[in-house]
Amino acid sequence: MTHDAIYKVTPDAAKITLTTKEKAEADRARAKENPEEFWASVAQRLTWSKPFTKVKDVSFDAKDLHINWFEDGELNASVNCLDRHLEKHGDDIAIIWEGDDPDTHKNITYREAFEETCRMANILKARGVNRGDRVAIYMPMVPEAAYAMLACARIGAVHTVVFGGFSPDALASRINDCNAVAVITADEGVRGGRTVPLKANVDKALKQVDSVRFVLTIERTGGKVEMTPGRDLFWYNEARNDVAPDCPAEPMKAEDPLFILYTSGSTGTPKGVLHTTGGYLAFVAYTHEAVFDYRPGDIYWCTADVGWVTGHSYIVYGPLANRATTLIFEGVPTYPDASRFWNVIDKHNVEIFYTAPTALRALMREGDELVKKTNRSSLRLLGSVGEPINPEAWSWYHRVVGDGKLPIVDTWWQTETGGILISPLPGATDLKPGSATLPLPGIEPAIVDAQGNFLEGACTGNLVLTTSWPGQMRSVYGDHQRFIDTYFKTYPGMYFTGDGVRRDEDGYYWITGRVDDVINVSGHRMGTAEVESALVSHPAVAEAAVVGYPHDIKGQGIYAYVTLMEGTEPSEALEKELSKTVRAEIGPIAKPDLLHFTPALPKTRSGKIMRRILRKIAENHFSALGDTSTLADPSVVDALIEGRKNR
Numbered sequence: 105m106t107h108d109a110i111y112k113v114t115p116d117a118a119k120i121t122l123t124t125k126e127k128a129e130a131d132r133a134r135a136k137e138n139p140e141e142f143w144a145s146v147a148q149r150l151t152w153s154k155p156f157t158k159v160k161d162v163s164f165d166a167k168d169l170h171i172n173w174f175e176d177g178e179l180n181a182s183v184n185c186l187d188r189h190l191e192k193h194g195d196d197i198a199i200i201w202e203g204d205d206p207d208t209h210k211n212i213t214y215r216e217a218f219e220e221t222c223r224m225a226n227i228l229k230a231r232g233v234n235r236g237d238r239v240a241i242y243m244p245m246v247p248e249a250a251y252a253m254l255a256c257a258r259i260g261a262v263h264t265v266v267f268g269g270f271s272p273d274a275l276a277s278r279i280n281d282c283n284a285v286a287v288i289t290a291d292e293g294v295r296g297g298r299t300v301p302l303k304a305n306v307d308k309a310l311k312q313v314d315s316v317r318f319v320l321t322i323e324r325t326g327g328k329v330e331m332t333p334g335r336d337l338f339w340y341n342e343a344r345n346d347v348a349p350d351c352p353a354e355p356m357k358a359e360d361p362l363f364i365l366y367t368s369g370s371t372g373t374p375k376g377v378l379h380t381t382g383g384y385l386a387f388v389a390y391t392h393e394a395v396f397d398y399r400p401g402d403i404y405w406c407t408a409d410v411g412w413v414t415g416h417s418y419i420v421y422g423p424l425a426n427r428a429t430t431l432i433f434e435g436v437p438t439y440p441d442a443s444r445f446w447n448v449i450d451k452h453n454v455e456i457f458y459t460a461p462t463a464l465r466a467l468m469r470e471g472d473e474l475v476k477k478t479n480r481s482s483l484r485l486l487g488s489v490g491e492p493i494n495p496e497a498w499s500w501y502h503r504v505v506g507d508g509k510l511p512i513v514d515t516w517w518q519t520e521t522g523g524i525l526i527s528p529l530p531g532a533t534d535l536k537p538g539s540a541t542l543p544l545p546g547i548e549p550a551i552v553d554a555q556g557n558f559l560e561g562a563c564t565g566n567l568v569l570t571t572s573w574p575g576q577m578r579s580v581y582g583d584h585q586r587f588i589d590t591y592f593k594t595y596p597g598m599y600f601t602g603d604g605v606r607r608d609e610d611g612y613y614w615i616t617g618r619v620d621d622v623i624n625v626s627g628h629r630m631g632t633a634e635v636e637s638a639l640v641s642h643p644a645v646a647e648a649a650v651v652g653y654p655h656d657i658k659g660q661g662i663y664a665y666v667t668l669m670e671g672t673e674p675s676e677a678l679e680k681e682l683s684k685t686v687r688a689e690i691g692p693i694a695k696p697d698l699l700h701f702t703p704a705l706p707k708t709r710s711g712k713i714m715r716r717i718l719r720k721i722a723e724n725h726f727s728a729l730g731d732t733s734t735l736a737d738p739s740v741v742d743a744l745i746e747g748r749k750n751r
């Protein structure tokens with residue numbers, strides 16, 4: 105297979121310094137031989153106010169599930185990301201903020217970031233936010249988003265960042281699920297030259313919420329917003345003037361919660377993935393250094409949004425714990441034009457660049473010239489995350505963006521894993537375009553068949569992890585049973601990822617995508633059940649079934665089959681209305697790409713929708729429908745195929 109062709113390690117070896125093949129092998133061997141010693145040494149990179157003596161106490165047995173790392177140690181995440189760098193490096197740049205408008209940027213030192221974080225921590229405390237309380241953060245990509253996260257961490261409050269593209273309804277349901285007591289937001293966000301009414305969205309959301317007592321609004325644009333007296337404060341014009349730039353940090357137990365991040369699963373409403381303090385921070389700091397060959401002072405840019413786990417782990421916590429200069433980009437890759445990424449790289453001399461395949465595919469379509477006219481000579485490493493990177497996009501990234509010289513780290517991981525698990529180590533791993541390559545030291549993946557039998561050697565099956573790692577999620581917030589049921593029941597004694605995978609003859613892993621009812625749209629996880637429930641909330645809809653289908657830019661698109669109530673006729677107007685409904689219930693990212701009105705859905709005699717068939721039809725694989733004889737009414741399928749062809 106041509107795609108298996110190997111790119112030998114470090115085509116530009118001089119620029120990769122931390123890892124060598126020998127070191128990587130030694131680390132792997134060490135982690136295998138004595139995992140506790142290995143992970144303890146990883147955790148030593150943090151500053152502990154009380155050192156841990158116990159490394160690990162874990163059971164993956166569903167009857168006695170528990171995951172504890174460095175349990176008797178104490179630390180504070182914001183101290184590790186800020187305070188400990190101040191003495192010698194307070195004037196180093198912590199954050200480069202590049203605004204949506206290409207003429208705006210700001211450099212923020214570690215001392216400034218520390219002081220702003222402390223101020224924000226102080227106002228939270230003054231407004232009665234206590235250790236253990238939940239705080240929702242609904243922000244654009246501005247430095248204040250990082251301060252808000254770190255301010256929560258500083259006082260022991262648990263943040264839950266909600267992506268600024270989510271609707272008021274989606275925001276409300278997340279706030280209600282964790283009973284957040286405060287919200288930190290901005291008046292408006294700015295993206296691609298347009299404003300997003302964040303504060304107005306919060307106001308709408310809070311109509312459905314009882315728990316929130318305090319709303320802090322960062323003035324990003326100065327646009328007019330409504331303020332509820334007694335509940336709402338502006339940051340720059342009000343709150344910030346009354347608080348000191350210094351705030352003692354709460355000593356947290358290693359297993360105290362750091363944050364909750366909602367993510368889509370195959371069933372039900374989004375789950376509140378719970379991460380704790382010590383293990384998570386140690387793991388993201390370690391992986392950020394090892395995978396990105398990170399040395400303090402390097403200028404590093406991850407293009408994700410802080411609303412996703414990638415932003416948490418690899419814009420904020422990992423980089424700042426490592427004293428990185430982390431670039432926060434407010435805008436979009438195509439504004440003011442499709443050279444923006446490469447212009448920003450030149451403007452700030454970015455050395456390490458981490459983005460998503462969907463962005464690369466969109467930019468690839470715009471032609472090489474927009475890349476080639478920029479310099480990019482500061483770059484020394486490229487990264488990819490969020491979905492499988494197709495070999496074409498990989499090769500374009502390598503050849504055009506990296507001028508054929510730079511290693512690419514294709515990093516596989518999940519919200520649940522906290523940080524990267526499978527990825528090349530630059531300087532140590534030969535690359536194959538489209539493969540996330542090998543597990544990091546200390547990570548023990550395995551491949552099982554549908555019955556849970558281990559498969560050996562080259563094989564295809566389901567990806568599981570057989571042992572814990574410090575960055576693993578600890579629970580589903582408020583529903584520990586759901587955590588056990590979702591991840592540890594399918595294959596007893598193992599963590600099930602929900603991903604399919606192939607392992608080749610060299611032991612390289614090739615993630616093939618989700619094997620459950622989760623679809624990955626532009627690197628964003630969507631539960632098909634969520635989109636369905638949004639669709640059926642419209643009075644005209646009787647039933648809806650949503651599946652993914654291959655999409656050139658987005659990776660997967662959303663294909664929605666909809667049956668209408670008796671007496672309602674399909675129309676373009678109704679299609680628009682349904683689209684609007686999904687937007688309102690979830691957000692623009694969940695809008696169906698294709699909406700297919702059908703008089704009936706293929707069902708078994710027991711009434712179960714046959715999604716396998718719907719997937720094949722959406723994929724245009726009409727000849728591969730498999731056995732349709734168990735359908736209650738096989739003629740439904742022919743009608744669906746006709747309907748698909750007209751799209």
Ligand code: 6R9
Nearest residue numbers: 489490491492514515516517518519615618
């Ligand atoms: C970090 C993040 C997780 C799902 C995961 C998988 C897909 C992520 C990937 C990848 C192939 C990669 N995924 N990285 N698939 N190669 N390098 O994206 O977290 O939003 O929770 O999504 O994304 O399917 O299960 P999250």
